[in-house]
Each structure stands twice: as C-alpha cells, then as structure tokens.
Amino acid sequence: MFKGKNSVEDLAICGGKPLFNEKLHVGRPNIGDQAKFLDRVKDILDRKWLSNNGPLVQEFEKKIADYIGAKHCIAMCNATIALEITTRALGFKGEVIVPSFTFVATPHSLQWQEITPVFCDIDPRNHCIDPGKIEALITPRTTGIIGVHLWGSACDVEAIRSIAKRHNLKFMFDAAHSFACSHNGKMVGSFGNAEIFSFHATKFFNTLEGGAVTTNDDDLAAKIRLMKNFGFSGYDSVIYIGTNGKMNETSAAMGLTNFESISTFINANKRNYTAYQEGLRGIPGIRLKTYNEQEKTNYQYIVLEIDENVTKISRDLLVNLLHAENIIARRYFYPGCHRMEPYKSYFPHAGMLLPETEKVCQKVMVLPTGASITPAEALMICSVLSFAIENASLVTKSV
Ligand code: T4K
Numbered sequence: 001m002f003k004g005k006n007s008v009e010d011l012a013i014c015g016g017k018p019l020f021n022e023k024l025h026v027g028r029p030n031i032g033d034q035a036k037f038l039d040r041v042k043d044i045l046d047r048k049w050l051s052n053n054g055p056l057v058q059e060f061e062k063k064i065a066d067y068i069g070a071k072h073c074i075a076m077c078n079a080t081i082a083l084e085i086t087t088r089a090l091g092f093k094g095e096v097i098v099p100s101f102t103f104v105a106t107p108h109s110l111q112w113q114e115i116t117p118v119f120c121d122i123d124p125r126n127h128c129i130d131p132g133k134i135e136a137l138i139t140p141r142t143t144g145i146i147g148v149h150l151w152g153s154a155c156d157v158e159a160i161r162s163i164a165k166r167h168n169l170k171f172m173f174d175a176a177h178s179f180a181c182s183h184n185g186k187m188v189g190s191f192g193n194a195e196i197f198s199f200h201a202t203k204f205f206n207t208l209e210g211g212a213v214t215t216n217d218d219d220l221a222a223k224i225r226l227m228k229n230f231g232f233s234g235y236d237s238v239i240y241i242g243t244n245g246k247m248n249e250t251s252a253a254m255g256l257t258n259f260e261s262i263s264t265f266i267n268a269n270k271r272n273y274t275a276y277q278e279g280l281r282g283i284p285g286i287r288l289k290t291y292n293e294q295e296k297t298n299y300q301y302i303v304l305e306i307d308e309n310v311t312k313i314s315r316d317l318l319v320n321l322l323h324a325e326n327i328i329a330r331r332y333f334y335p336g337c338h339r340m341e342p343y344k345s346y347f348p349h350a351g352m353l354l355p356e357t358e359k360v361c362q363k364v365m366v367l368p369t370g371a372s373i374t375p376a377e378a379l380m381i382c383s384v385l386s387f388a389i390e391n392a393s394l395v396t397k398s399v
Helices: 034-047 055-068 079-089 105-111 157-166 218-227 249-259 262-280 315-324 355-363 375-390 392-398
Strands: 072-076 095-099 116-120 142-148 170-174 194-198 211-215 232-234 286-288 302-306 364-367
Touching (some): 034 249, 055 211, 072 218, 072 249, 079 105, 079 170, 079 194, 079 211, 079 218, 105 116, 105 142, 142 157, 249 262, 262 286, 375 392
Parallel strands (some): 095 142
Antiparallel strands (some): 286 302, 302 364
16 A cells, blocks of 8 residues: 555555556546537538538537527637637737636737736635735726636626726636536626637537637627638638637537537536535545536536645645546646746746635646546545545655
C-alpha cells in the first residue's frame, strides 16, 4: 500500500497496479446514435455542401434557439472564437471585468484584441464572479463585464445586470459550461447582451469542436453573423473586420445527433452525481458542489473542494494518487488565469485582490463523469479517496 516514493505510478494502492485498467477521464465525449451521425455525414458528402451556412448548421441553430428560448443562435467553430467575435461586436475595448477563476479562453479572447481583462474575485459558494466586488474595479476605461456561469450553474445575473445598467456597461456571459441549465426558471442563453456556449468534445453535449452565441438582440445577431464570415455582407462586399468562425456541416451533424440524446446524457451525469453524493457522504474534508434542485442543470462536472486541514493530505497529493489508479482527476482552473502568462507578468500582484480565487484554486478537484463512467466506478473512485484520507499519515510519510 502506497509503497512507492518516486513517481505517480509508484503510488498505486494495489502494489503498483492501477485499480482501473483503462484511464477514466474528465471530459470523455458523449456520443449519440453513431448510425444516425454516419447517415448525416453521408448526406453531407452526397450534397457536397460542407461548410458556409449549410443546411445542417441552419437546422442546428434553429434547434438550439428553440430549446433555450433565445431569438437568435449563431453556431461557431468553437466558444473561444465566439467570445472573440461577440466581445468585438459589442464594442468592448479598454478594460473588461472578468473572473480569473475560469478557463483561460475567457481572458485570452479579450487580450487577443488588446483589451485588458480586469480580474474580479469570486463568490466561494458558487465559484462565479462576485457581483459585490465588481463596482470597485470600474474605471473610465471599463466597457463591459463578462460573467462566467461555471460548472452547470449560473452567475448572479440580476446583480450583474443592475451594476451594468447603473454604469452604462454592456454585459455578457461565458456559458461554456451551462448549456441546458436554467436560472430562476429561465434557460441560460438569453441573459445579458449575449451568451456563449461551448460544444467542445469534452462538454456533455458536443459537436466535435463547436460553440454558439445566443442573443435576443436582432442587430447584434446580424453583426455577429457577418463577423463570423470575415465580415462579408454580400459576394464582394465586406463591412466589418471579421474572422472565420463558421461551424462546418460535420459538426452540425454531430450536434443534431447528440441533441437527440441530450436527456440520456444528462440522466447519466445525474446518476453518477447521485453515486458520488452517496460515496462521498461522511468522508471528512470533502465537499461536493451542490446544485439547486429547482433549476435545470447538466451535472457535467463533479466538483470537489478539499479542505486539507481536515483531510491531512493535500489536494495535489490526492490528485496524484488518483492518477496512479488511472483516475485522471483535474484541478480546473488551477492556478487561476492571473497566475498564467501574460497576465502573471502584467499583473504580478493580482492575487492580493483575489483572495477567494486563490483559496478555491488550491482546493478544487474535478472527477470523471459522463456516459462512459458507471455509478459503480464513481463509488470506487470515492473509496480510493476515502482510503487515502483514512490513511493520510501513511501516505504523506511514504512520498
Ligand atoms: N470558457 C470556459 C469557461 C471553458 O471551460 C472553455 C473550455 C471555453 C470557454 C472555451 O471553449 P472552446 O473554445 O474549447 O469551445 C478542456 C477543453 O478543451 C476546453 O474546451 C474546456 N473549456 C476545458 C475546461 O477543458 P483541457 O486543456 O483540459 O483539455 P484536455 O485535452 O486536457 O482534455 C480534457 C480531458 O478530456 C482529457 O483528460 C481527455 C478527455 N478527452 C478530450 C478530448 C478532446 C477525450 O477523452 N476525448 C477527446 O476527444 O481543456
């Protein structure tokens, strides 16, 4: 037991042999009916219409807009480009307030355009931007606010809306994690000036690579639609700086196919979430993120907070132990965007203004879920955690 000293592999509980023969990953793709997907791909090939607003992309956009109740959905090649295009279309410049506790794509989409991301601290209860800390960051150069709906929940939309209104700022949401989720009974997708979804392979609902912007603003939607196609307004006329943000037909085929299985995917996540709830109950020092059962959620991330004062074993050592058992837990979003380049060099003291972000970055661990994980596997993962914590003194001595 925990015999090794030098490498992650040496840490494995069962004498060097991992508990799972194959790696269990966070973000293993959910895949719907393969035959239906392949039929759609065959149609694409027969039709010889592969990209540039093809029929499947149009069908996909309509399905998504109807599902979330937004007026417009513009499908994109990924959420990062969708963020870049939307922030540009909204006229963001100067400074924009964003949380640092997010995937680095959120601030990168701004910095890519030489807009300064001003990092705001988070609310430790939901890991989302703390509206109470936004106003102190507003300067004459501030043009907007981006909230990030993390883990399948939503930010405090109402508080952000009223701050934006008071200061005449535009605001939007990075909803990469929160497709198929609701907030106060309304589907995420039509809050703020616009919302962005990611349909990357690792998201519970994927289009291989992909993303979308949704909005109720007709003018904004029209502008974004042109900007994702180089700014072309006709065959020979360009009216904006644009880029290539188009979703291709194969991605739309995957999206339409997976959309037909969306409740199966959510049920699998929920089933695993319930198993994790049961398996983690009573393990001291571990808190599983909770969801408001009155709202819709996708349960796509199993998010734990490790209180090292109680577990007596560090979050990082627990992650290493899990990896040794082929359980590829992740430390999203360690170490925080403000500790990554170029932000680390630009704002070396940012951490002093982000105490909650700093704490949460040291505590969070994300465990595997999705249709390829079974509740039995989830329970075994909990047993590994329980075993490691019960034997904390042995483990910490042996490494
Ligand atoms: N905003 C937020 C809040 C986001 O979380 C993200 C993306 C974005 C914006 C930008 O969205 P996109 O531009 O990507 O549409 C992964 C994803 O690549 C990224 O989309 C996601 N967030 C982020 C949270 O996770 P990494 O760097 O952790 O990826 P990677 O390659 O380590 O993959 C994660 C795990 O998934 C691996 O353990 C293996 C598994 N995997 C992955 C792929 C691609 C598979 O089993 N099969 C696969 O095909 O970023």
